[in-house]
Amino acid sequence: MLTYTVNRIFYLIPVLFLLTVVVFAFVHCLPGDVIDVLAGQEGVVDPEARQALEQEYGLDKPLYVQYLVWLNRVLHGNFGTSNVTRRPVALEFFKRIPATIYLALVSTVLSLLIAIPLGTMAAVKRNTAVDYTAQILSLVGISIPEFWFALLCVLLFALYLGWLPSSEYYSPLDNLALSIKHMILPAAALGIRQAAITTRLTRSTMLDEVQKEYVDTARALGLPERKVIYKYTLRNAMIPTLTISGLQLAQLLGGTVVIETIFAWPGVGRTLFEAIISRDFPVIQAGVLILGTAVVVLNLLVDLMYRVLNPRVRLA
Numbered sequence: 001m002l003t004y005t006v007n008r009i010f011y012l013i014p015v016l017f018l019l020t021v022v023v024f025a026f027v028h029c030l031p032g033d034v035i036d037v038l039a040g041q042e043g044v045v046d047p048e049a050r051q052a053l054e055q056e057y058g059l060d061k062p063l064y065v066q067y068l069v070w071l072n073r074v075l076h077g078n079f080g081t082s083n084v085t086r087r088p089v090a091l092e093f094f095k096r097i098p099a100t101i102y103l104a105l106v107s108t109v110l111s112l113l114i115a116i117p118l119g120t121m122a123a124v125k126r127n128t129a130v131d132y133t134a135q136i137l138s139l140v141g142i143s144i145p146e147f148w149f150a151l152l153c154v155l156l157f158a159l160y161l162g163w164l165p166s167s168e169y170y171s172p173l174d175n176l177a178l179s180i181k182h183m184i185l186p187a188a189a190l191g192i193r194q195a196a197i198t199t200r201l202t203r204s205t206m207l208d209e210v211q212k213e214y215v216d217t218a219r220a221l222g223l224p225e226r227k228v229i230y231k232y233t234l235r236n237a238m239i240p241t242l243t244i245s246g247l248q249l250a251q252l253l254g255g256t257v258v259i260e261t262i263f264a265w266p267g268v269g270r271t272l273f274e275a276i277i278s279r280d281f282p283v284i285q286a287g288v289l290i291l292g293t294a295v296v297v298l299n300l301l302v303d304l305m306y307r308v309l310n311p312r313v314r315l316a
Contacts, residue, residue, distance in 0.1 A: 008300050019292045020074070024067045027284050070285065080282035084275075089286045093271060097290075099169050100260075100267035104252035106187045108245060111194035116241065118195075119202025120234055123210065134199060141196025147258045150189035154262065157185060167264035186263040190256060194248050201244055205237040246302035250295040 051060070059066070073080055079089035122134035158166035165182050172179040209215065210233055218228045257269040268287060275283035 005304065008303065012296055012300070015296055016293060019296070020071055020289060021067075023285055023288045023292065024063075024070065027281055027288070028063060028066075070282075074286075074289065079286035082275075082280055082283050084278045084280045084283075089282045092283055093268070093286055093290070096266050096268055096271050098171065099265060100253060100269070102172065103183070103186055103190070103260075103265060103267060104249055106183055107190035107194060107252060108249045110187055110191035111198055111248070112241075112245060114191070114195035115198035115202055116234075116238075119199040119241075120206055120229070122199070122203045123206030124229060126207065131203075134203065138196040138199040138203075141192055142200075144193065146189055146193050146256070147262065149192065150186070150259055150262045153185045153189055169264075169266050186259055186265055189259055189263075190252060194245075197248075198241055198244060202237065202241050205240050206233065209233045209237045242305055243302055246298050246305075250298045253291060253294050253298075 061069075070080065079093070081087065082089055082092050085092060118134050118137075122131040125131055154166045157164045164185050166185060168182055170179040170182055210229075215228060215233055218232060219225070253268070256267075257273045259265065260267045260269040261273070268291065272284065272287045274280075275287065
């Protein structure tokens with residue numbers, strides 16, 4: 001296990017290096033630059049003034065030089081300064097990471113709390129009303145766009161009924177009750193669709209597991225059906241569910257621009273959106289790089305969790 005973990009960490013080095021190259025190249029393929037934005041906002045159209053701004057922001061240098069300068073700063077933990085606000089990128093970006101992590105974790109936990117019991121019951125009671133109901137609900141959940149469901153939640157629970165707030169963010173460390181109250185709608189808007197996907201996956205994997213020989217053997221030995229299902233079968237069936245949940249969590253950590261915009265959630269998605277609109281390259285590069293790194297690390301953690309769920313899984 002330790003050897004596998006160390007090897008995987010070493011494998012991350014070339015992956016992260018390629019990620020930096022892709023991020024830098026992609027960002028600089030975007031049309032326009034920060035000088036165009038400043039020219040539109042401040043009337044900077046004079047060629048000499050534009051040249052001075054390019055020298056100030058380092059945009060007059062060759063791309064490979066800009067990349068090496070940026071990479072050197074990143075390796076030293078310096079993501080540069082925002083071209084728009086003139087504040088450190090770390091301050092611009094990292095102050096919004098807790099809000100996105102909080103939303104992503106709560107949404108993922110909510111989806112698992114719904115999907116695992118529902119998918120398990122649908123598989124155990126196959127071709128019954130429970131199974132049909134679970135399949136219909138999951139199909140509806142997959143079909144409904146997140147932004148549309150979010151708007152419905154705002155209209156129904158915030159505007160018509162007035163039960164829940166539709167905006168603002170409060171840290172759970174400051175006021176837990178108020179934080180949960182403001183979290184319910186955005187977490188439900190994200191978690192319901194995730195739950196629909198995970199329910200179908202849990203049902204299909206459970207159906208495969210219950211037909212295997214070890215399940216018949218356990219039943220022949222007289223073990224209680226509940227123990228057979230929840231202690232042995234479900235644990236093995238959780239491996240694909242864990243994989244898709246880890247990928248969903250990584251996707252949410254990338255920021256959901258629409259959901260965060262609808263609920264005025266101060267997360268990473270809104271930060272990147274604002275940076276793209278203003279051509280703020282340092283913020284865009286830092287954001288995409290950090291989120292890409294989070295995806296890579298989460299994939300590693302998911303692989304390591306396989307062994308926890310099923311010791312028979314061989315890590316190579």
